[in-house]
Structure formats: structure tokens, C-alpha cells
Amino acid sequence: MKNAQVLTVAQMQAAEQALIDAGTSVDEIMQIAGRGAAEWVWRVAAGRPVTVLCGPGNNGGDGYVIAETLRQRGDEVQIVAPITPKTDAAKNARRAYKGVLLSSGKDVTGQVLVDCLFGSGLARPLSGEHILMLRDLAKRHTVRIAVDLPSGVESDSGALLNERLPDYRLTIALGAWKFAHWRLPAREMMGDLRLIPIGVAAIEGAAQLAGKPDIPVPASDAHKYTRGLCAVVGGAMPGATLLASQAAMRAGTGYVKLLTHHLPTNPPAGLVIDQASLEDTLGDHRIASVLVGPGLGRDREADDRLAMAIDCGKPIVIDADALVLLKPGMLRADMPCLATPHDGEFEALCRAFAIVAPDRQACAFALAKTSGMVILAKGPDTLIAAPDGRLAIAPPAPSWLSVAGTGDVLAGIAASRMASGREPFDAACEAVWLHGEAARQCGPAFSADDLALAVSGAIAAAL
Ligand SMILES: NC(=O)C1=CN([C@@H]2O[C@H](COP(=O)(O)OP(=O)(O)OC[C@H]3O[C@@H](n4cnc5c(N)ncnc54)[C@H](OP(=O)(O)O)[C@@H]3O)[C@@H](O)[C@H]2O)[C@@H](O)CC1
Numbered sequence: 186m187k188n189a190q191v192l193t194v195a196q197m198q199a200a201e202q203a204l205i206d207a208g209t210s211v212d213e214i215m216q217i218a219g220r221g222a223a224e225w226v227w228r229v230a231a232g233r234p235v236t237v238l239c240g241p242g243n244n245g246g247d248g249y250v251i252a253e254t255l256r257q258r259g260d261e262v263q264i265v266a267p268i269t270p271k272t273d274a275a276k277n278a279r280r281a282y283k284g285v286l287l288s289s290g291k292d293v294t295g296q297v298l299v300d301c302l303f304g305s306g307l308a309r310p311l312s313g314e315h316i317l318m319l320r321d322l323a324k325r326h327t328v329r330i331a332v333d334l335p336s337g338v339e340s341d342s343g344a345l346l347n348e349r350l351p352d353y354r355l356t357i358a359l360g361a362w363k364f365a366h367w368r369l370p371a372r373e374m375m376g377d378l379r380l381i382p383i384g385v386a387a388i389e390g391a392a393q394l395a396g397k398p399d400i401p402v403p404a405s406d407a408h409k410y411t412r413g414l415c416a417v418v419g420g421a422m423p424g425a426t427l428l429a430s431q432a433a434m435r436a437g438t439g440y441v442k443l444l445t446h447h448l449p450t451n452p453p454a455g456l457v458i459d460q461a462s463l464e465d466t467l468g469d470h471r472i473a474s475v476l477v478g479p480g481l482g483r484d485r486e487a488d489d490r491l492a493m494a495i496d497c498g499k500p501i502v503i504d505a506d507a508l509v510l511l512k513p514g515m516l517r518a519d520m521p522c523l524a525t526p527h528d529g530e531f532e533a534l535c536r537a538f539a540i541v542a543p544d545r546q547a548c549a550f551a552l553a554k555t556s557g558m559v560i561l562a563k564g565p566d567t568l569i570a571a572p573d574g575r576l577a578i579a580p581p582a583p584s585w586l587s588v589a590g591t592g593d594v595l596a597g598i599a600a601s602r603m604a605s606g607r608e609p610f611d612a613a614c615e616a617v618w619l620h621g622e623a624a625r626q627c628g629p630a631f632s633a634d635d636l637a638l639a640v641s642g643a644i645a646a647a648l
């Protein structure tokens with residue numbers, strides 16, 4: 186999988202230190218980052234006058250490099266620097282800048298504003314003076330570009346530390362993605378995202394962006410069992426089960442079998458339905474993954490069917506009603522298990538497993554560790570947390586996914602990827618990308634049925 190890493194501020198500082206230890210100075214790193222960012226500013230500005238707002242740290246230092254690069258190319262550029270540089274690299278970059286330098290933003294106008302006030306070193310909300318200046322300058326420029334991060338955004342959480350922050354046409358990340366680039370609410374104000382590489386190595390334990398997976402074409406001697414038998418456990422509401430099954434049929438597995446005596450109306454001919462007792466049907470040694478939850482219901486029978494689905498010991502995806510019925514002690518310690526809760530189900534799981542943590546990400550980690558399940562906390566800000574501490578963040582998916590049944594489709598895709606041999610964390614990463622891609626291919630205002638049918642197209646995009 187071509188997953189990019191997403192770093193905390195501490196990890197970014199360690200990565201920068203590793204570059205310094207290997208012989209690149211902070212000034213050289215700032216030149217690489219600043220000149221890389223200047224390329225994008227130059228393209229967006231397209232000859233229009235540029236104002237660079239510079240703060241006291243190295244984010245401000247990047248701003249001096251950007252301004253000097255543009256000035257040398259003949260662009261009209263001015264710097265507003267309400268605070269003098271505090272770091273040596275920023276002081277050096279300011280010394281090297283030979284253009285217009287203003288200490289106040291009062292009455293400053295222009296076309297393109299480049300925000301280099303604060304980056305990953307922002308430690309607290311902007312003062313009244315600074316937030317007013319930022320808002321005023323933002324209003325007096327047509328296009329806004331943020332360098333590394335918009336000022337006022339907390340890098341590790343994506344929280345907004347001030348109210349009424351401006352929004353941006355473009356955010357240029359330096360060195361590596363930070364959490365705020367992909368987490369709500371921050372990502373909504375950033376516009377397009379670009380990353381300037383500065384030679385940062387892979388950091389052990391770093392979070393990953395769940396990017397486009399590498400889906401293999403079936404082997405030339407493949408048959409339905411080698412591609413994986415995915416067993417979908419049905420219940421009282423066959424519609425949801427059918428949606429999940431239809432998605433599973435299109436996400437790579439060779440054989441999807443629906444285990445239910447609640448027959449759906451008009452099932453597709455390719456879906457095998459087995460009405461025998463669940464105990465017998467789950468005993469099939471060829472089953473490669475089990476999906477339980479979509480359409481299961483919450484009655485007594487549902488409890489029994491969930492317990493049987495878990496007890497058969499196969500890699501399992503637990504979704505929907507099954508997440509509300511799940512209790513600690515039902516899971517075996519070593520079983521590959523993926524839970525796919527939406528916010529309400531996530532809260533129910535946290536209550537059931539007595540998880541208390543300060544935020545959603547910390548809760549997902551604690552829940553994964555306590556339960557042994559990989560947790561795919563789905564929604565507009567999807568996170569995937571594994572018991573061993575791995576974390577993946579989903580790139581934004583179309584908001585048209587906010588329609589009934591799309592969660593069943595996601596669970597079906599994940600179960601299909603697990604039947605194809607993926608362990609739960611990788612299956613979850615692949616599933617969120619395929620789900621988002623299927624939605625993109627559907628266009629606007631689709632139904633969950635349309636989405637399930639579009640999964641084949643998403644697979645095609647990932648071959
Ligand atoms: N790491 C890398 O690999 C690379 C990093 N690079 C760049 O460096 C940036 C990080 O630099 P940085 O650490 O100097 O932080 P930055 O955001 O410029 O400001 C910190 C300064 O602001 C101050 N301060 C904080 N909050 C404040 C507030 N609310 N109001 C007022 N002051 C406040 C704080 O001082 P404090 O008062 O907290 O002691 C400190 O003086 C990063 O985003 C990227 O652009 C690239 O050049 C190349 C590769």
C-alpha cells in the first residue's frame with residue numbers, strides 16, 4: 186500500500202534532528218522547504234502581488250525564504266512581520282531578504298496572502314492583536330495560502346485554537362503530513378494540499394494515511410476458494426445483509442455465502458444462500474472470513490448468532506447491531522477481528538469496554554488495546570486503530586456517503602478484503618479507500634445500492 190506517513194510535532198522534530206545529525210543544517214532545510222513552497226506560491230500568484238506574513242519561529246523563516254525567492258524572480262512582494270525572528274535560522278533568512286519589510290499589517294493590501302505566522306510550533310491561541318491582524322489581512326487579499334499549517338491550527342489534533350480563522354485556497358505542508366492536514370475541523374479550511382519533501386525518512390510507529398491500495402489481479406490458477414470464501418451472517422433485516430453481501434461480492438473475494446433463514450427478496454444469482462443451521466454452516470473449514478452485524482437485529486436470536494459467529498474462530502468483521510450486542514469476554518484474545526463502528530456504535534462499545542480517554546483517537550486506541558480488535562471508527566473523520574498501536578487516517582471521502590446503508594457496504598468490502606487474505610488493519614485501510622473511491626465514481630446523490638455496485642470500479646482503479 187502506498188501510504189504516506191502522518192507525523193506528530195514531536196516526530197517531525199525528531200525527523201528534522203535526524204537530517205541535522207546526518208549533516209544538513211537547519212538553514213539548508215529551511216532553504217529546501219521555503220524554495221519548494223515558493224514554487225507553489227509563484228504558480229498560484231501568477232504575477233499578482235504577494236504579501237507574506239512572517240512570525241517569530243521557523244515558519245516565519247520559511248516566509249522570508251519564500252519572499253526572497255519570489256523577489257529574485259521579479260515578483261512584487263512585501264513582508265509583514267509583527268514579531269521579530271527568534272530562531273537563528275529565521276534570523277539568517279530575514280538577513281538574506283532584500284525586499285520591502287513592514288512591522289504592521291495596518292492598511293496593507295495585496296492579491297495573494299502567504300501565512301507564515303505560525304506553523305507546527307503554535308503553542309496557544311493567537312493573541313487578540315495577532316488574530317485581528319490575520320483576519321484583516323485575509324480580508325484584504327483575494328487568495329490565501331498557508332505554509333505548513335494555517336496559523337491558529339493545532340498540528341497534532343486538527344483543533345482550531347481561535348474562532349473565525351480565515352480559510353485558504355492552498356496549504357503547503359513541509360517535510361511530512363501532520364495530523365491537522367487530514368483531521369477535522371482543520372482540513373476543511375486548508376483548500377488544496379501539497380507536500381514539499383525535504384528528505385524525511387520513514388519514522389517507526391508513525392501514523393499512515395490510508396492511501397490507494399495495491400490490489401492484485403487473481404493468479405492465473407485462482408479459483409473461488411483460493412480467492413477466499415466470505416460468510417455473511419444474516420438476521421432479521423435482510424436488506425442490510427444483502428447490501429453488505431453485494432459489496433463483498435465486488436471487493437475481491439471469490440465466493441460470498443449468505444448464512445440466513447431470513448430470505449432477501451430478489452437476491453443476485455451469484456450470491457449463494459445457505460439456510461441450514463448456523464452452527465453447521467459456520468463449520469465449513471473453507472470459510473476465510475465472517476461478517477456479522479448488518480441486518481442482524483438485536484433480538485435473542487441475534488445474540489446467539491453473534492456468539493456463534495465469534496466462536497467459529499475465523500477472521501471476523503463485526504458491524505452495526507453486532508457492535509451494540511458485543512460484550513467483553515465474548516472475543517478470543519488471538520482472533521483477527523475488525524470492528525467498524527459509526528459514532529453511536531463507537532460510544533456504545535466504549536461504554537461496554539469501560540473506555541475513558543480524552544478524545545476520539547485516544548478512545549479508539551484504548552478500545553483496540555483493551556478489546557484486541559482493530560477499530561475502524563467511521564464517519565467524516567475516519568480513524569483506524571490497531572491493538573499494537575498502529576494508526577491510519579482516511580483521506581476525505583465524498584459527503585454524499587451520508588446516506589443509509591453505506592456503512593453496510595463498507596463492512597462488506599472489509600470482510601471481502603479479509604477473505605482475500607488481508608489482516609484486519611490492512612483490510613480496514615483498503616476498505617476505506619475503496620469505499621471512498623466507489624463514492625467518487627458514483628457522483629452525487631447515489632443510494633447504497635449504487636455504491637455497492639460501484640465497488641468493482643473502485644477495485645479497477647486500484648489494480
Ligand atoms: N521541523 C522541520 O523539519 C521543518 C520545519 N520547518 C518550519 O518550521 C516550523 C516550525 O518551527 P517552530 O518550531 O519554530 O514553530 P513556529 O510555528 O514557527 O513558531 C514558534 C514560535 O512562535 C511562538 N509562539 C507559539 N505560539 C504562539 C502564539 N500563540 N503567539 C505568539 N507566539 C507564539 C513560539 O515561542 P513561545 O512563545 O511559545 O516560546 C516560537 O517562538 C514548521 O511549521 C515549518 O514551517 C521548515 O522550515 C523545514 C522543516
Ligand SMILES: [K+]
Nearest residue numbers: 300301303334
Ligand atoms: K502558517
